[in-house]
Amino acid sequence: QVQLVQSGAEVKKPGASVKVSCKASGYTFSKYYMHWVRQAPGQGLEWMGIINPSGDSTSYAQKFQGRVTMTRDTSTSTLYMELSSLRSEDTAVYYCASPWQPDHPDHDVWGQGTLVTVSS
Amino acid sequence: EIVLTQSPGTLSLSPGERATLSCRASQSVASSYLAWYQQKPGQALRLLIYGASSRATGIPDRFSGSGSGTDFTLTISRLEPEDFAVYYCQQFGSSPPGLLTFGGGTKVEIK
Numbered sequence: 635q636v637q638l639v640q641s642g643a644e645v646k647k648p649g650a651s652v653k654v655s656c657k658a659s660g661y662t663f664s665k666y667y668m669h670w671v672r673q674a675p676g677q678g679l680e681w682m683g684i685i686n687p688s689g690d691s692t693s694y695a696q697k698f699q700g701r702v703t704m705t706r707d708t709s710t711s712t713l714y715m716e717l718s719s720l721r722s723e724d725t726a727v728y729y730c731a732s733p734w735q736p737d738h739p740d741h742d743v744w745g746q747g748t749l750v751t752v753s754s
Numbered sequence: 755e756i757v758l759t760q761s762p763g764t765l766s767l768s769p770g771e772r773a774t775l776s777c778r779a780s781q782s783v784a785s786s787y788l789a790w791y792q793q794k795p796g797q798a799l800r801l802l803i804y805g806a807s808s809r810a811t812g813i814p815d816r817f818s819g820s821g822s823g824t825d826f827t828l829t830i831s832r833l834e835p836e837d838f839a840v841y842y843c844q845q846f847g848s849s850p851p852g853l854l855t856f857g858g859g860t861k862v863e864i865k
Contacts, residue, residue, distance in 0.1 A: 638798075669854060678859050679799075679842060684852030693850040733854065734804050735846070736786045740811055744798040 636660035638713075638730050638745035645751045646720050654748045656713040656730030663711035664688070666741065669733060670704060670715045672726040673747075682728075685713070720752045756780055758843050758857035766865040773830040775860045777843035782823045787846040790819055790828045793859075794839045802841075803828060830862075838864050 641655040656668075670682040682702060683694035689706040703716045713730050727747040734742040757780040767773055777788075785806035792800045801810040803819035806826055816831040830837055840861045847853035 667852060669852070671854065671856075679844075679856040681854040681856070693852050695850070695853070729799070731799070733844075734789060734801055734810070736805065739804045739808065742801040742804075742810065746796075746798055 636741075636743050638732065638743050640728075640730060640745040640748045643749040643751070645753065648721055648752055648754055650720050650752075651716060651718040652720060652750050653714055653716040654728050654730075654750070656715075656745050658711040658713070658732070658743075661732075661741065661743070663706075664708045666732045666738075667735075668704075668706060668713050669731045670702075671729045671731055673729070674723070674726040677726075679729075680726075682715070717750075720750075722752050724750065725752045726750060755849070755853075756783060756845060756847060756855055758845060758855055760841075760843060760857035760860050762860060763858070764861045764863060766863050767833055768865045769833050769835055771833050773828075773833055773837070773862055775828040775830075775841055775862075777821075777826040777828070777857050779824045779826075779845070783826075783845050785822050788819075788821075788826055789844045790817075791842045791844060792837075792839050793842065799842075833862070835864075838862050 639657050644652050669684045685692045685704040692704050701718050705714045729747050730745040732743045759778045761776045788806040790803040807819045818829045820827050840859045842859050843857040
């Protein structure tokens with residue numbers, strides 16, 4: 635079964651960092667780009683960034699530049715996203731995804747989401 | 755950066771009715787890079803339509819997509835109880851590379 639299973643909910647204080655994991659199974663993890671997308675409570679979807687299949691190239695949304703780091707471990711088929719200097723506005727559900735692309739429209743996988751709450 | 759604007763924000767309809775959801779782009783979008791997703795509480799996002807008009811695997815034929823340029827439409831021909839959800843249009847950008855842009859969403863609720 636093709637799936638992405640994310641780590642559990644986190645509660646962090648302002649200024650702290652959080653690291654969310656996302657484990658892939660059922661497909662060749664090392665073949666596909668991976669993304670992180672977040673959704674604040676009651677809000678829409680916001681793209682955070684992308685990491686290439688080999689993990690040696692990333693591209694981040696300008697809003698998160700300098701605060702986010704995306705990595706992947708192909709030996710364990712696990713993706714990571716670390717967000718630092720947390721503030722209350724970072725409270726959101728964070729999703730990992732291996733979304734469709736025109737050259738592989740049949741491959742579209744999303745994690746179940748990880749709630750990160752930032753509160754003092 | 756391309757902005758996707760969805761309308762209406764909320765659509766109140768009854769089961770069996772037709773739903774028409776709009777997605778307008780701030781500049782022309784390649785149809786091959788436009789998709790529609792469904793989101794239900796506590797569930798992973800579900801791809802419905804890719805390439806503006808192609809149904810993803812396993813998606814019922816009551817879902818259809820159309821449009822080109824700056825105007826795209828998702829139509830649900832006859833709403834089933836499980837179709838009440840939030841729908842997002844999405845497109846791939848290039849600056850930065852890999853950018854995903856989403857519309858603000860349309861909530862389809864039971865009238």
